[in-house]
Amino acid sequence: MVYKEKQRIEQLFATLKKAGLNLEATQLESIAAIQRLTVLALSIAVRILQLIQGRENPDLPATVAFSDEQLQCLFAIAPTLDGKTQLQQNPYPPQTLAWATWIIARLGGWSGYKSQKPPGITTLIRGLYQFESTFFGWKLALGLLVCTP
Template sequence: MRKHQSINIRQISRNWAEQMGYYRFLENENVTLSELVRSLSDDCEFHLAKRHVLAISDTSEINLQSHAGRLSPPGLGVVGNNTDVGFYIHPTLVLDGESGFPLGLSTVKLWSRAINHADKHQRLALSVAVRTLQMVEGRDNTQLSAQLTFCLEQQQCLSGIQSSVEGDTKKLQNPYPRGCLPWANWIIARLGGWSGYTSGRPPGMPTLVHGLRQFESIFLGWKLALGGLVYTR
């Protein structure tokens, strides 16, 4: 979900078997909520060294009444109106104290009379949202490393495809230092259909999300070519 910047199982699945695999993962009782929260927390903690941070918490009501026929109401509970099916979520978003850049989620708490796979889905969706928010907020800050959002392999792939999204004129060359977050964002935005002219309107969230989806397909092919893997029926 994080790679594809989507929480729609059908959209992120390449085939029916992969789609079933995602559903089995969400339904697997051995995949606990605490493990998912720990994954989010560990990712956030990785970026906290030697920083002053601001932690912002808020509680939201997740109303799932429109999906009541597809869920198991006894496993959820009711929300504020004491009628609709749903649960409550209380995430803590951690920001850099100086720049305000989002570093991740330190913790996520959920409560209701019971919790099921829909809550797991919600926590994974939060991870996707934080990554996209990082790209939007950090698109002009060259002090931020691309490592905040992209692993080393992904950065190598971005370096390889940079020339393919650059133009012939200086105005259509990536103006940012290699390895910083704006450098990576510029390439992703170009893949998403952005004009590339910094004098114009900066790329918005839909453009970045579309670019990330394009990049994920390119990255998969790049890894296959690098490893010499071949799919056979």
């Protein structure tokens, strides 16, 4: 197996375990409930891995991990996350996965400085949770949220 592939598998499991979603700490007892939780956790873990890949490959489009509506929200919040100096500006072209990952990392508490180590799994998970909350509120404010009984 190629080292990069092995590293990605290890990142997937790290995302599912204590370093990320802490799936092992579930108190669910039903097999069906644990299976549903695992599927949901895997979808989040894959998205985190996509963000990590975007961090490493600035040519990927943001549509790999985000819908068109989510991209619109990212465009709306991006200016609020840029710092005052050039060093704290998002250095990536808009609509790339690297650009979106930078925004998610900033939402997760990363300073944005290139001299700092890249954002890790925990920071990206925090940022993704923050983005999902922001996205829900953004849709609600624009009247785009459709709730069905």
